[in-house]
Amino acid sequence: MAEPLISLRGVGKSYDGAEVLHEVSFDVHPGEILALVGPSGCGKSTLLRIIAGLVPASSGEVSSEGRPLTGLNPATALVFQSFALLPWLKAAENVALPLEARGVPAVERLRKAEHLLDLMGLRGHARAYPRELSGGMRQRVGVARALCQDPRVLLLDEPFSALDVLTAQTLRDQVVDLLHDPAVATRTAVLVTHSVEEAAYMADRVVALRSNPGRVAEVVAIDVPRPRRWGAPELVPFVDRLYALMT
Amino acid sequence: MRVWSAERFRRASALDGLALLAVVLVVLVVFLDEPHVLPRTSDTLDLSPWMLPLYAAYSLLRMLLAYALSLGFALGAGYWASASPLGRRLILPALDVLQAVPILGFFPAAIFFFIRLFHGSALGVEAAAVFLIFTSQAWNMAFSVYESLTTIPDDLRTAAQVSGLSGVVLWRRLLLPACVPRLVYNSMLSWAGGWYFLIASEIIAVGRRAWVLPGLGSYIGESITLGRHGLAAAGLVSLVAVIVLLNVLVWSPLESWSERFRYETSAAGESAAPPFVRSLLRRAPLLRGALARIGRRLGGALGSVAATLGQALSHAWIRPLLVLVALAAVGALGYGAVQAAEVLLRPLPAEAAQIPAALLLSFLRLLLAYAISLAWTIPLAAWVSRSARRAGRLMPVVQVLASVPATAFFPVLVAVVLALGLDLNVSAVALVLTGMQWYLLFNLVAAAQAIPEDVRELARATGASGFFYLRRFFLPAALPSLITGSLTAWGGGWNALVLSESVTAAGRTWSVKGIGTLLDQATYVKGDLQMITLVIVSMVAAVLLLNRAVWRPLYAWASVRYRFDG
Numbered sequence: 001m002a003e004p005l006i007s008l009r010g011v012g013k014s015y016d017g018a019e020v021l022h023e024v025s026f027d028v029h030p031g032e033i034l035a036l037v038g039p040s041g042c043g044k045s046t047l048l049r050i051i052a053g054l055v056p057a058s059s060g061e062v063s064s065e066g067r068p069l070t071g072l073n074p075a076t077a078l079v080f081q082s083f084a085l086l087p088w089l090k091a092a093e094n095v096a097l098p099l100e101a102r103g104v105p106a107v108e109r110l111r112k113a114e115h116l117l118d119l120m121g122l123r124g125h126a127r128a129y130p131r132e133l134s135g136g137m138r139q140r141v142g143v144a145r146a147l148c149q150d151p152r153v154l155l156l157d158e159p160f161s162a163l164d165v166l167t168a169q170t171l172r173d174q175v176v177d178l179l180h181d182p183a184v185a186t187r188t189a190v191l192v193t194h195s196v197e198e199a200a201y202m203a204d205r206v207v208a209l210r211s212n213p214g215r216v217a218e219v220v221a222i223d224v225p226r227p228r229r230w231g232a233p234e235l236v237p238f239v240d241r242l243y244a245l246m247t
Numbered sequence: 248m249r250v251w252s253a254e255r256f257r258r259a260s261a262l263d264g265l266a267l268l269a270v271v272l273v274v275l276v277v278f279l280d281e282p283h284v285l286p287r288t289s290d291t292l293d294l295s296p297w298m299l300p301l302y303a304a305y306s307l308l309r310m311l312l313a314y315a316l317s318l319g320f321a322l323g324a325g326y327w328a329s330a331s332p333l334g335r336r337l338i339l340p341a342l343d344v345l346q347a348v349p350i351l352g353f354f355p356a357a358i359f360f361f362i363r364l365f366h367g368s369a370l371g372v373e374a375a376a377v378f379l380i381f382t383s384q385a386w387n388m389a390f391s392v393y394e395s396l397t398t399i400p401d402d403l404r405t406a407a408q409v410s411g412l413s414g415v416v417l418w419r420r421l422l423l424p425a426c427v428p429r430l431v432y433n434s435m436l437s438w439a440g441g442w443y444f445l446i447a448s449e450i451i452a453v454g455r456r457a458w459v460l461p462g463l464g465s466y467i468g469e470s471i472t473l474g475r476h477g478l479a480a481a482g483l484v485s486l487v488a489v490i491v492l493l494n495v496l497v498w499s500p501l502e503s504w505s506e507r508f509r510y511e512t513s514a515a516g517e518s519a520a521p522p523f524v525r526s527l528l529r530r531a532p533l534l535r536g537a538l539a540r541i542g543r544r545l546g547g548a549l550g551s552v553a554a555t556l557g558q559a560l561s562h563a564w565i566r567p568l569l570v571l572v573a574l575a576a577v578g579a580l581g582y583g584a585v586q587a588a589e590v591l592l593r594p595l596p597a598e599a600a601q602i603p604a605a606l607l608l609s610f611l612r613l614l615l616a617y618a619i620s621l622a623w624t625i626p627l628a629a630w631v632s633r634s635a636r637r638a639g640r641l642m643p644v645v646q647v648l649a650s651v652p653a654t655a656f657f658p659v660l661v662a663v664v665l666a667l668g669l670d671l672n673v674s675a676v677a678l679v680l681t682g683m684q685w686y687l688l689f690n691l692v693a694a695a696q697a698i699p700e701d702v703r704e705l706a707r708a709t710g711a712s713g714f715f716y717l718r719r720f721f722l723p724a725a726l727p728s729l730i731t732g733s734l735t736a737w738g739g740g741w742n743a744l745v746l747s748e749s750v751t752a753a754g755r756t757w758s759v760k761g762i763g764t765l766l767d768q769a770t771y772v773k774g775d776l777q778m779i780t781l782v783i784v785s786m787v788a789a790v791l792l793l794n795r796a797v798w799r800p801l802y803a804w805a806s807v808r809y810r811f812d813g
Contacts, residue, residue: 072411076409080405081402082400084402084406085406086406086420087508087509087510088424088427097407097420100420101416102411129507149410
């Protein structure tokens, strides 16, 4: 098996003496979609922020691309549940924000942003402000902004929770397709979700977490070929297994 | 028209006292030891109406300078308070006190200070006027920057961080835009307040024949003094025209533009810009494009200035520099403390015995003006509260009326009172009234508009009217706003008091007994440092005492007891 892109060994996290994460270990391999699933308060969002380098681990080791992680993780890009778009910037400007931060000239960065918006099915919306877009369209902009950094690993923090059922389903398929699209460099994703069904539907492997403090119950491989169908009978045993692990 | 929030009330601390002491000490340092009397000779002002555009330009220039200073201060102080615990502890209480003190009382002190700084040149008076306007504008703007920066949603901050934003890009894309809505709103309030103090400073400078500050305020004051009422009217009309034009061409478009920088997407707070400005802009794409381009340039420039400042503050070499500045400030304060001790240890002058009585008389005048303000603003606001449409029709009129600085009418009012042979107490109360009533009206009308539609329907359905409606519906609903309005109205009243008790017209000075007159005599007749200090200190103490003993507890009680969100 190839070298893991990201590797966590015995990671713990405490806030003011209260232990949130305890001895968490797993790897993220290139080309896979790894889901972190667990009840609320199990620290799955904190884990994602540790991987992103936003929050330092209190104990244990985190390495990214074979090197110990210090500060922001340049190999990752984050997609937010709340979309986190700047309301005063147009869609394309929001997408191009990471490039602007690196000093890429306006023409070049906006060309790339519009290309990514096209990929996300938002052709013609580049000049719209976030408030003029629906929830699903806003999250597409959020995904495009993350992809704009050409991350090796896409970090998804409950990206579909704020969307209605139909929109969420469309967007799930779109994200899975993107990770296999030759036009996109990113192949790997870590998905945080509280929905066991979503984890089983999208992921290659699922890290099931328990709470108080958050720790790994088991890592379950979902060996069901793609394309998958939502609620397909071959997914049911995995869903049942994950429910059993979490409770 | 400063807007007070519950949060702001809670930020009071013991540091208020220290800040107050610092202010007093600075005043003492300014006056140093020898007695000063402002000279009463001056150049005369050319009263030809052809000079009006020039005077308007002078006035506008002072306003612009002061506003630029305030903007810089607001961004710096607001950012510092939001980014460092030390900054927060120093800045917030200081702003709180500075907002409450009657600024006009310090104007003579400011004139002395700046005239010394500029070695007796008239530029000193100019600087004092700009400084006075600055002190009326900066504090609430700094608060608004602080509040904007501390309420940026966490996810947006994180998104900016993971996108690698820093320096100029961070300021341009996140920090400055986040400040826009509150900053624009507070800039409008500050700008309106600035006119009040600009006109006041011009009138003081002329009225005392100290130095001439050529401008619209001095033009109006001088023509009234000489009894040329037609010219005074021309001056007033020009002033109103300048203010209304600026509102229509600058502030309204800015306000509707600032809407785009809000986080919420709800349409509840539709922009307050008059529709015709927006349709005008829509029909003038060239103008709109030009405005947008100017806005972008300005944003970019502000962003890089702010980022440079921010980076400079984080550099290692700036630390020793800051320490040096702090040491210098401490040294100045220490010097001031020695001076203060020396002054206060002198035997009290005979006039000092008049201070308590004068304070009481002034307080009674404020109380009377307050009662008159309440007597007409409450019924009007209650009437407005019965239907949402009434407010929409009334507000533009009131906004235009209130945007004209009351100080511009001071010379007119005084001339009328003198012509009719009325007691000067009448003009004193009337002048104070002009400094108080709008704060009450604006806060009450805002409360009237905020009454939920279902409560309004309940009142209609129960047939509530008259006094019953006032007692059971409007007053409870408007109480928190009434209290904040009262607090700001009293602040405005104390300021107006300084100008209202002692007036100079047609070469004579009339005065009524009061704290404003005492300050006036101490400054212009005797040049008595000890007396000036005592008067300012007792006035500031009275203001702070009233705020602490009356308004804050009342507000704390009302904001818990009378709220709609439950």
